[in-house]
Amino acid sequence: MGNSATNPALDNASNSIEALRSKLITLTGKKQLEIVDELATSPEGLRVLKEFLLAQKAELSPFAAAQKLTLVGKIYQLLYQISQPEETAFLEANFPEGMIPLKSDVGVDYLPLQKLLAKQDFLNADKLTLQKLCELAGSTAVQRKWVYFTEVKSFPTTDLQTINALWVLHSSGRFGFSVQRELWLSFGKNWEKLWSKIGWKEGNLWTRYPDGFTWTLEAPQGHLPLSNQLRGVRVIEALLEHPAWKDESTQS
Numbered sequence: 001m002g003n004s005a006t007n008p009a010l011d012n013a014s015n016s017i018e019a020l021r022s023k024l025i026t027l028t029g030k031k032q033l034e035i036v037d038e039l040a041t042s043p044e045g046l047r048v049l050k051e052f053l054l055a056q057k058a059e060l061s062p063f064a065a066a067q068k069l070t071l072v073g074k075i076y077q078l079l080y081q082i083s084q085p086e087e088t089a090f091l092e093a094n095f096p097e098g099m100i101p102l103k104s105d106v107g108v109d110y111l112p113l114q115k116l117l118a119k120q121d122f123l124n125a126d127k128l129t130l131q132k133l134c135e136l137a138g139s140t141a142v143q144r145k146w147v148y149f150t151e152v153k154s155f156p157t158t159d160l161q162t163i164n165a166l167w168v169l170h171s172s173g174r175f176g177f178s179v180q181r182e183l184w185l186s187f188g189k190n191w192e193k194l195w196s197k198i199g200w201k202e203g204n205l206w207t208r209y210p211d212g213f214t215w216t217l218e219a220p221q222g223h224l225p226l227s228n229q230l231r232g233v234r235v236i237e238a239l240l241e242h243p244a245w246k247d248e249s250t251q252s
Contacts, residue, residue, distance in 0.1 A: 017044045062161040073169035105156035117170035123215040129225045152238035160244040175224040181240040183222045198222040
């Protein structure tokens, strides 16, 4: 007697993957991120995630909305951390410089920053971020190793958006200048409330660098990248008031 019946278990698995694929496309926010976790549990699900990343490739830029950066960043980090030959080859072939174009109006190389953030080496990524800000300010700032608030105002929007997008993308939306700015605005631009919220100050005591800070995703939202607030608020204020963030509500 021939066995022409299909395998119900395989059919159910296939239907489940297709249902998750549909939800990945149609859902938003936390529910969409939960679908990513479900798909990551099987080889078939990983294929769906890779197809989704490829479909997003042409649309991604440093100016993409935080929600989109968070989603594709979660998928990228998941594939990156699996460290299996198939996933590694996929990322190297299709995203050799990461998920977004590393744009700069002044020729600054952001690939080293992307690589540190992909590894989630947040301590060294933070150090390199300051170095890149100094490069934007010019050779004098590179030599002194910090920037004046007056220099921040002339930073190209493209470059700040690139730096910020890398932090948002590789931190599940937890870190970045735009995250800090959103919190700052929610507190009515009250610095003391911001310092406490992002873990830079406890009571009257500033957090000690580097050991007092948290260099993992367990850190408070907006914890990174750091700014030397001990020099005053004018540098971080200039960063958070920069025109780069003015049109965020129109991004998609």
